[in-house]
Amino acid sequence: MTALGKLDSANLNGGQKLAVKYFTVAIALFGAQILFGLLAGLQYLYPDFLFGILDFSVNRMVHINAMVVWLLFGFLGSVYWLLEDESGVPVVGLGLGNLAFWIFTLAVVVVVVVYLLVQTGVGEQSSIWLINEGREYIEAPRWADIGIVVCVLVFFYNAAATFAKGRYTGIGGVLVLDLIALAGIYLAGMYYTPNISMDQHWWWWVIHLWVEATWEVLVGCLMAYGLIKTLGVRRKIVETWLYIEVALMFGSGILGLGHHYFWIGTPEYWFTIGGFFSALEPIPLVAMVVHAVFDAGHHKLKSSNNPALAWIIAQAFGNFFGAGVWGFMHTLPQINLYTHGTQWTASHGHFAFFGAYVTMVIAYFYLAIQKWRGGVYMSGNLIGAWKWKWALALLHIGMLMMTMAMLISGYEQSQIERAIEGSSWVGYFTAQAHPWFVQGMQWRQIGGWIFAAGFVLLAWDLLTIGKRETRPAQITTAAE
Numbered sequence: 001m002t003a004l005g006k007l008d009s010a011n012l013n014g015g016q017k018l019a020v021k022y023f024t025v026a027i028a029l030f031g032a033q034i035l036f037g038l039l040a041g042l043q044y045l046y047p048d049f050l051f052g053i054l055d056f057s058v059n060r061m062v063h064i065n066a067m068v069v070w071l072l073f074g075f076l077g078s079v080y081w082l083l084e085d086e087s088g089v090p091v092v093g094l095g096l097g098n099l100a101f102w103i104f105t106l107a108v109v110v111v112v113v114v115y116l117l118v119q120t121g122v123g124e125q126s127s128i129w130l131i132n133e134g135r136e137y138i139e140a141p142r143w144a145d146i147g148i149v150v151c152v153l154v155f156f157y158n159a160a161a162t163f164a165k166g167r168y169t170g171i172g173g174v175l176v177l178d179l180i181a182l183a184g185i186y187l188a189g190m191y192y193t194p195n196i197s198m199d200q201h202w203w204w205w206v207i208h209l210w211v212e213a214t215w216e217v218l219v220g221c222l223m224a225y226g227l228i229k230t231l232g233v234r235r236k237i238v239e240t241w242l243y244i245e246v247a248l249m250f251g252s253g254i255l256g257l258g259h260h261y262f263w264i265g266t267p268e269y270w271f272t273i274g275g276f277f278s279a280l281e282p283i284p285l286v287a288m289v290v291h292a293v294f295d296a297g298h299h300k301l302k303s304s305n306n307p308a309l310a311w312i313i314a315q316a317f318g319n320f321f322g323a324g325v326w327g328f329m330h331t332l333p334q335i336n337l338y339t340h341g342t343q344w345t346a347s348h349g350h351f352a353f354f355g356a357y358v359t360m361v362i363a364y365f366y367l368a369i370q371k372w373r374g375g376v377y378m379s380g381n382l383i384g385a386w387k388w389k390w391a392l393a394l395l396h397i398g399m400l401m402m403t404m405a406m407l408i409s410g411y412e413q414s415q416i417e418r419a420i421e422g423s424s425w426v427g428y429f430t431a432q433a434h435p436w437f438v439q440g441m442q443w444r445q446i447g448g449w450i451f452a453a454g455f456v457l458l459a460w461d462l463l464t465i466g467k468r469e470t471r472p473a474q475i476t477t478a479a480e
């Protein structure tokens, strides 16, 4: 046994050793996401900035692709993190899982380097295969797509075979079924057709059904396990909640897909279906808030890992407001007619991805670092606790500032460009030059710098938290 507080991989099981590799790459890519977001934001303020060297289109693409990839790395890591503990047996096929990690990481690096080196060019079949598929959020070229599918299949095999061999739990069962859907849907984003309506139709399957169905279910599983670990909540309670949340999420999220089919040339019945089902989507998110807050209150917030619990609670609220409330605001077709594709959308996009997903992955970073340091104390009066608290605060202040700034700009666009000027060319430029828009973009940038400062503090905290502690983790036991 090594001393408490010392970073030692002997403290981790096989799956967890792989998990921390995924987490390390995830944090690096999170940093890259922020960097490219700041560059793209600066180009809103100074349109000439880096023009011809690193265009807005490229910065934006790297920004959002890095986000998707780092969150995926975070999720894969989180599943490997809980796999052995939850199933009671070592990960089946771990060697293959490790190999897939390296291939995946290498592929991501090559894809990004190509994005940066080949910023413009003709669009032909070879560009789809080698450079860029041109589908927002999942622009990776075809060769990388295939590589990603192979890696995800290996990951799925690890998870499914391990649960099949070991203990069956509700969390494990839901997770495996969800991963089938998550991996299967990705294939829809690889289908090429020159018909733009059809292309968008399938592309939304990936984007919407990931973030509003399969990813939500995955974070539901992560929350369930996280609450058991930090608070010692009884399994029976979290699993019952998990089933309710999953049923509601799939019930509303699958047909909620229709809110992306309003204006892309798909049949008109989507107005009704999309409007109705997506308006129901906030309901499961309310269930998640009630669940997390109730559990935390019931256990008097006495957790074995305060930063992780704080981020889990932040997830419950962030998911509800960012996805539920901010999504609901523009989901009815009567409203979306005016808000579609404005900064209003970007406001929701930022708040939802941060609130629902970034928060949960950070909670798992904190679970991981605690065990990596030998199960060190991370409850109240933790040495150096100001760092995790300030990182949490700065990331939230920065994100909320960006969200509100974009909402104001988006409101102005909806009003002037759409409602008053009737979506005309002149209307577009009038809206872009209006002080509400311009100042919104300035405040977004200020929020971005605060967010970036929060990230630096978070990274520093993850490197140092628990280092000087000699107390063992506070035990949380299942209470009634």
Ligand code: HEM
Residues within 6 Å of the ligand: 136, 211, 212, 259, 260, 278, 279, 281, 282, 319, 323, 324, 326, 327, 328, 329, 330, 331, 332, 336, 339, 340, 341, 342, 345, 346, 348, 349, 350, 352, 353, 356, 357
């Ligand atoms: C965690 C869950 C969610 C995430 C991460 C998320 C993220 C996003 C993002 C990034 C976009 C912009 C897509 C683009 O580039 O065009 C978007 C669009 C949209 N989202 Fe969400 N969303 C979530 C949940 C929801 C929910 C629950 C609702 C409804 C209640 C909703 C309603 C919408 C609508 C209507 C649009 C289209 C906006 C437009 O017309 O421009 N979203 N979402």
Ligand code: HEM
Residues within 6 Å of the ligand: 033, 034, 035, 037, 038, 039, 040, 041, 042, 044, 060, 063, 064, 067, 345, 346, 347, 349, 350, 353, 354, 358, 444, 445, 447, 448, 449, 451, 452
């Ligand atoms: C330093 C902080 C950040 C800055 C300055 C920033 C800036 C930007 C900018 C300028 C865009 C392009 C918007 C446009 O095309 O009009 C963008 C898009 C986007 N960013 Fe960020 N970003 C930051 C952090 C984040 C974070 C933490 C997330 C989520 C985890 C995120 C998610 C997104 C998404 C989903 C889009 C696409 C939105 C849409 O098309 O509706 N960003 N960001």
Ligand SMILES: [Fe+2]
Residues within 6 Å of the ligand: 208, 212, 256, 257, 259, 260
């Ligand atoms: Fe959606």
